[in-house]
Amino acid sequence: MNALAQTPTPEVPLLAVRDLHKSYGARIGCTDVSFDLWPGEVMGIVGESGSGKSTLLSCLAGHLTADAGQVIYDGRTTGPRDVLTLSEPERRMLNRTEWAYVHQNPRDGLRMGVSAGGNVGERLMAVGARHYGAIRSTASDWLGRVEIDANRIDDRPSAFSGGMQQRLQIARNLVTGPRLIFMDEPTGGLDVSVQARLLDLLRGLVREMGLSAIIVTHDLAVVRLLADRLMVMKSGRVIEQGLTDQVLDDPQHAYTQLLVSSVLQV
Amino acid sequence: MITIENLSKRFVLHNQGSAVIPVMEGAALHVAPGQCVGLIGSSGAGKSTLMRMIWGNYLAASGSIRVGHVDVAKAAPREIIALRRDTLGYVSQFLRVVPRVPSVEVVAEPLLQLGVDRDAALDRARTMLHRLNLPERLWSLSPTTFSGGEQQRVNIARGFIHAYPALLLDEPTASLDATNREVVLSLIEEAKARGAAIVGIFHDEAARERVCDRLIDVAAFAPKAAA
Known part of the structure; x- marks a missing residue:
């Protein structure tokens, strides 16, 4: 093995989410969401409209206030702390320095x-x-x-x-x-040829900057090319998660099997 | 380097009456550094299934798959991600790439992931493509529009660009002409000589004869009870 392979793996996840819950009145936005995101990892979140994936992303990024749970972020200078308990100025600082958010519609x-x-x-x-x-x-x-x-x-x-x-x-x-970037359907609404260029750009930037990313999308082809790991959501819950190619090639849950088998082959 | 013990696999098709299809039982395999083991068996016997389980995109129902120090059957995603970056290479029959990315960059990507300097990685990629006789005018083009044999060579260049200690090869000589088939067989022999442990599927019997130290018939791993 060579010297490059000996870079020690950091032992603290960049983001550790525990039992995150958000309701809209009686209706569940997302619930029971737990996962770790490690430095340099790209995680995809897929699911149909209304599955809770955008609610989850908004709760993580602080655009919505979660009702319960923890979102522990390993800050550059502060070390791990629960961002849900940060004061507003602290949160704004985090959003300006260590986090980034790419909206589906660039106008936003x-x-x-x-x-x-x-x-x-x-x-x-x-x-x-x-x-x-x-x-x-x-x-x-x-x-x-x-x-x-x-x-x-x-x-x-x-x-x-x-x-x-x-x-x-x-x-x-x-x-x-930034060290962590949230993306909501970043390639949605773009022509496929423009999409491809953007995907290549994002992959290069993630690699060169050592970024971690969480990408919400409904496009399974996009996650296959961009995400290391995949989380599948349905009715506000995470029903399956794992390596991206494992979830897509050998889905375990009925809904994921349906989702994967419904994709049109080009 | 690669040790498989008591491995089993079944598929549960939830949307087809929850049919449970056992496909493998009691699979065992050991590949030492410098060895190449060929998987044989009729079509549908489970050669590719076994290979995908080693790669980690098929989940094992039980048993263990040790590649180096990692048990792929139980490892967390990030351990498998690291294993694929440093230790385990895979030449599949399919090339999945971001459209519009030049072939030379597709080939260099495993090195870039390892943190190799960009110019050095691209140089190595050019050397590999040159060795596999891919015409230089194609290097700056995306492989998505290439012929089967050209895509296969891009795939092979990518799979051999880093000296992985363990390699999975799914039909590496398929759709290649005699000259390029010879290049691929030499690459396999060189990988063995530097100590790589290889699991391969070869329909090409002469190729199998030449590079494989042992053959394993996966029919032996077919589930008995369910038949």
């Missing part, structure tokens, strides 16, 4: 009235960057990494195509070097 994650460079620079300024030249050059570098031509830096995202907007949203999210 971008400021449409601000230039592309401004969208990226704004995140940097939120964590204390003040030097205009440095911010602009970092922004320009990131536009390049997500394959947006540098001469579009002063254009507003409203002048961009859907695929470019989604790439800009990713640049805006990753510029501050």
Whole structure:
């Protein structure tokens, strides 16, 4: 074996979720959700509309308040702590520095009235960057990494195509070097050819930056290519989880078997 | 390096009357470093099933599958992820890739996952593709539109680019011409010489003859009671 293989595996999960529960009145949003996400892992969450996957993602990211359970995040400087008990300023700091959230609709994650460079620079300024030249050059570098031509830096995202907007949203999210990124249907609503390019981009960024990610999608082909692990949800509960190719090739639960056998072969 | 004991497998088809289909019972196998064991048996006997259980995309009902220090039958996903990155390689019959990614990057990916420098990884990928006689004009193209034999060579280049201590080969010489078949057999022999433990499925009898140290008929692992 070579020296590279000897990197010690960290013993603390980046995110440890325990018995997470969220109700909307009498109706269950998600319940009994527990899992560990390890550094560098990409986890997919699949399920049909109404299965609770988006509710779960929102509870994890703090966009919704969970009713019960724990979400223990191993912070860079703070070590593991339950983010559900953080104060609002602490949570905002986490969202600006260590976490990122990519919305399905880029309009929800971008400021449409601000230039592309401004969208990226704004995140940097939120964590204390003040030097205009440095911010602009970092922004320009990131536009390049997500394959947006540098001469579009002063254009507003409203002048961009859907695929470019989604790439800009990713640049805006990753510029501050987060460790954990939440993605809600990141390739939804894009043409398949644009989707492929985005998938390749995401895979490269996850690998190079050592990112962990949680991706909600209904597209089994996307999770097969992007996720190491897969969680299947139905009626607010996790009914099956495991290695992505194991869950897709040898599904154990009736619903997962139905889901996998329902995919059209191209 | 690869040791399988008392392994069994069944499928439960929940949407087809919860039919329980036992497919394997009491499977056992041992592959030492430097050895290649060939799986034989008629179509449907369970060769690919056994191979997928070693890879970890089929769950075992009982028994153990030790690859190095990991028991794939019981390991957590992250242990299998690490095993596949460092220790266990797999050349399947299918190539699953992100569309539009150039072949040379598809081949280099296992090295990039290991943290090898990008230029070095791409250099190695080019060397592998060159050795497998894939025309250079195809290297920058996605393999999704390639012929069967071209895809197979991309798959082989990817499977052999890292010196995995354990390798699974599913029909590695299928759909290759004589020249490339010879290259693949040499790659297998070199892997054995450096100490890799290999489990293979070869319909090509001459290839089997040449690289396999032992053959195991998976028909011996067919469930007895359920027949």
